Amino acid sequence: MSSLQFNLQHTDPNSKARTGIIKTDHGEIPTPVFMPVGTAGTVKALTQQQLMNDINASIILGNTYHLYLRPGLGVLENAGGLHQFMHWDRPILTDSGGYQVFSLAANRKIKEEGVMFQSHIDGSKHLFSPENVIDIQRVIGADIVMAFDECPPYPSDHRYTKKSMELTHRWLDRCLKHFNKSKSKYSHSQNFFPIVQGGTYVDLRIESCEYISSKNATGNAIGGLSVGEPEEMMYEFALLCCDHLPADKPRYLMGVGTPWNILECISLGIDMFDCVMPTRNGRNAMLFTTQGVINIDNKKWEKDFSPLDEELNSEVSNYYSKAYLRHLMKSKEILGLTIASIHNLAFYMWLMNEAGKHIRQGNFSNWKNEMVKVLKQKL
Amino acid sequence: MSSLQFNLQHTDPNSKARTGIIKTDHGEIPTPVFMPVGTAGTVKALTQQQLMNDINASIILGNTYHLYLRPGLGVLENAGGLHQFMHWDRPILTDSGGYQVFSLAANRKIKEEGVMFQSHIDGSKHLFSPENVIDIQRVIGADIVMAFDECPPYPSDHRYTKKSMELTHRWLDRCLKHFNKSKSKYSHSQNFFPIVQGGTYVDLRIESCEYISSKNATGNAIGGLSVGEPEEMMYEFALLCCDHLPADKPRYLMGVGTPWNILECISLGIDMFDCVMPTRNGRNAMLFTTQGVINIDNKKWEKDFSPLDEELNSEVSNYYSKAYLRHLMKSKEILGLTIASIHNLAFYMWLMNEAGKHIRQGNFSNWKNEMVKVLKQKL
Numbered sequence: 001m002s003s004l005q006f007n008l009q010h011t012d013p014n015s016k017a018r019t020g021i022i023k024t025d026h027g028e029i030p031t032p033v034f035m036p037v038g039t040a041g042t043v044k045a046l047t048q049q050q051l052m053n054d055i056n057a058s059i060i061l062g063n064t065y066h067l068y069l070r071p072g073l074g075v076l077e078n079a080g081g082l083h084q085f086m087h088w089d090r091p092i093l094t095d096s097g098g099y100q101v102f103s104l105a106a107n108r109k110i111k112e113e114g115v116m117f118q119s120h121i122d123g124s125k126h127l128f129s130p131e132n133v134i135d136i137q138r139v140i141g142a143d144i145v146m147a148f149d150e151c152p153p154y155p156s157d158h159r160y161t162k163k164s165m166e167l168t169h170r171w172l173d174r175c176l177k178h179f180n181k182s183k184s185k186y187s188h189s190q191n192f193f194p195i196v197q198g199g200t201y202v203d204l205r206i207e208s209c210e211y212i213s214s215k216n217a218t219g220n221a222i223g224g225l226s227v228g229e230p231e232e233m234m235y236e237f238a239l240l241c242c243d244h245l246p247a248d249k250p251r252y253l254m255g256v257g258t259p260w261n262i263l264e265c266i267s268l269g270i271d272m273f274d275c276v277m278p279t280r281n282g283r284n285a286m287l288f289t290t291q292g293v294i295n296i297d298n299k300k301w302e303k304d305f306s307p308l309d310e311e312l313n314s315e316v317s318n319y320y321s322k323a324y325l326r327h328l329m330k331s332k333e334i335l336g337l338t339i340a341s342i343h344n345l346a347f348y349m350w351l352m353n354e355a356g357k358h359i360r361q362g363n364f365s366n367w368k369n370e371m372v373k374v375l376k377q378k379l
Numbered sequence: 380m381s382s383l384q385f386n387l388q389h390t391d392p393n394s395k396a397r398t399g400i401i402k403t404d405h406g407e408i409p410t411p412v413f414m415p416v417g418t419a420g421t422v423k424a425l426t427q428q429q430l431m432n433d434i435n436a437s438i439i440l441g442n443t444y445h446l447y448l449r450p451g452l453g454v455l456e457n458a459g460g461l462h463q464f465m466h467w468d469r470p471i472l473t474d475s476g477g478y479q480v481f482s483l484a485a486n487r488k489i490k491e492e493g494v495m496f497q498s499h500i501d502g503s504k505h506l507f508s509p510e511n512v513i514d515i516q517r518v519i520g521a522d523i524v525m526a527f528d529e530c531p532p533y534p535s536d537h538r539y540t541k542k543s544m545e546l547t548h549r550w551l552d553r554c555l556k557h558f559n560k561s562k563s564k565y566s567h568s569q570n571f572f573p574i575v576q577g578g579t580y581v582d583l584r585i586e587s588c589e590y591i592s593s594k595n596a597t598g599n600a601i602g603g604l605s606v607g608e609p610e611e612m613m614y615e616f617a618l619l620c621c622d623h624l625p626a627d628k629p630r631y632l633m634g635v636g637t638p639w640n641i642l643e644c645i646s647l648g649i650d651m652f653d654c655v656m657p658t659r660n661g662r663n664a665m666l667f668t669t670q671g672v673i674n675i676d677n678k679k680w681e682k683d684f685s686p687l688d689e690e691l692n693s694e695v696s697n698y699y700s701k702a703y704l705r706h707l708m709k710s711k712e713i714l715g716l717t718i719a720s721i722h723n724l725a726f727y728m729w730l731m732n733e734a735g736k737h738i739r740q741g742n743f744s745n746w747k748n749e750m751v752k753v754l755k756q757k758l
């Protein structure tokens with residue numbers, strides 16, 4: 001067992017983009033990296049074989065809230081953790097459950113102690129505290145575990161945002177204390193990432209970055225962005241946070257985003273991303289491609305027998321046609337959901353690989369500016 | 380382009396079971412064979428890659444009724460047929476649409492000309508006739524196309540069954556005439572199989588077998604069984620039909636069945652099977668295994684981390700655990716449907732391979748009698 005290491009490798013001369021390698025006990029993660037979201041122990045509609053062989057995901061994300069409710073800790077601990085349970089031998093990151101408690105659960109009450117909430121599945125009552133979300137993440141056994149934070153909605157006023165940030169900081173201290181006195185239940189090390197909050201206030205974001213940085217964690221996350229604020233504001237605060245977080249640790253921007261969001265944020269110094277967008281939007285007929293965005297439900301694809309995306313070297317993207325996927329989606333066939341999800345994830349992985357390549361070549365900025373225009377096009 | 384050929388290879392000394400090879404322009408099909416059902420151009424929840432590489436299906440079935448309604452003939456013809464449309468290069472068999480018209484469509488009216496019906500999707504009115512189901516199957520381009528028949532429900536009286544059988548025979552003549560004067564639209568040959576009817580009446584079944592046999596088709600199908608009659612009655616009539624159909628042509632028992640139904644019918648001389656059971660029942664949490672039947676929703680599997688079935692050399696059956704699949708099914712995750720479908724199909728394929736092996740070894744009957752007991756067990 002050894003702690004997470006980050007080796008910074010290349011930096012782009014004309015932006016803050018960089019490449020690196022994160023080393024964990026379950027293997028290496030080249031950055032910049034996109035982490036497919038595997039909510040309840042499955043990246044929706046993909047087998048683990050597809051995730052490994054076709055998508056080649058180097059790390060996936062699990063949701064503590066969902067896993068805690070189903071299958072529950074008894075099953076997960078008996079299985080030997082989430083890696084064993086879902087039979088996935090590469091790295092996993094788990095969120096702390098905070099975000100889902102705020103977005104999914106009913107009757108939530110935030111107190112100093114933690115958050116009381118009711119399950120969205122059966123209405124049962126639960127408490128998440130800084131201590132027990134660490135315990136839960138010890139049972140799940142992710143390689144990277146996240147701090148318990150409050151994520152205020154956008155917009156929130158300065159007073160509320162400051163109060164919330166201070167609570168997040170106190171919770172961080174409790175998380176860290178509990179993390180440091182507990183240990184991994186399995187044969188690999190777990191690593192703890194704190195989360196910056198502070199909403200859309202420059203003073204609070206700087207204060208939070210400095211507080212988080214002082215903990216000297218192996219990596220740092222930025223929360224509370226991509227929650228409804230304008231894109232330009234998200235970029236502004238992502239940049240501010242990057243500038244106030246250590247350069248020698250990976251920076252993880254939580255819950256972002258569209259392909260162009262990701263390219264812009266790479267240029268600001270972000271290393272890690274996760275988002276449900278490729279899978280969720282795929283299930284709703286939206287395809288991201290190297291040529292732009294496709295609504296595959298559109299009549300214009302009915303007799304278009306060209307591959308989904310010939311540029312992508314994926315099991316499905318150059319094997320199945322637009323007309324075929326449109327037929328599957330119109331007919332509500334499960335295979336349509338699978339193909340759209342694999343395709344979109346393959347596209348996101350391609351995008352990260354291309355970004356890394358252009359950073360190494362030293363021409364990331366020009367490439368990014370051109371690519372953002374192409375990717376946003378509606379086909 | 381060359382017509383379907385059937386080479387009979389081994390016959391079991393203690394039963395009527397046999398092995399053979401069906402040759403088509405899209406490749407060879409070892410018999411006995413199970414054909415996964417790909418209703419609307421997709422074997423539900425599987426990619427074509429999984430169907431080829433993991434299931435190793437040598438032929439799949441498509442439903443004329445579904446394909447005619449969606450994506451429709453315009454799309455299929457533009458695509459260059461169903462093989463091109465779904466990107467499946469192995470053999471395909473299509474039914475004639477008769478069975479779905481009787482089981483799914485609304486307001487159907489049977490006349491000498493054909494069957495008027497309304498689409499179950501949008502209520503639109505359509506006619507299927509012996510001539511146009513041949514035309515439709517020419518557009519779909521299956522390697523094996525089926526006659527248009529009426530499948531009377533069980534039970535039906537002798538008078539109705541006889542009248543229905545005679546209509547099926549007149550329709551057969553019209554199908555054959557139309558088939559012989561039309562030709563394949565693509566670069567492979569299509570082959571026509573007539574269908575025996577006659578319900579559960581010995582005299583009618585014999586009459587129908589003799590009429591069908593007189594057409595000297597490259598293969599013959601038995602319809603109108605497994606429609607609600609007792610299992611023993613199905614076996615009785617499957618045997619009767621096998622005895623009255625040519626031995627040098629493949630015999631296809633339509634819509635059958637459970638693993639034990641299939642083993643019993645192999646022993647009666649059936650070569651080809653299709654059924655939605657492995658995929659449909661899989662989606663409803665019923666798993667067929669080499670040890671017996673599992674209801675994966677059952678609480679007893681909650682902490683059973685053993686593989687679904689260690690005997691099966693499949694992508695999923697020895698990779699995922701019972702507890703994991705149970706979690707996926709309880710959480711209504713798409714991956715649960717995929718794993719259950721792949722597993723059940725892998726099991727059916729294993730069963731056919733084992734059956735072939737034991738026929739070649741000359742010990743099929745003993746093996747079959749033991750295996751039927753094992754497979755029926757509820758675990």
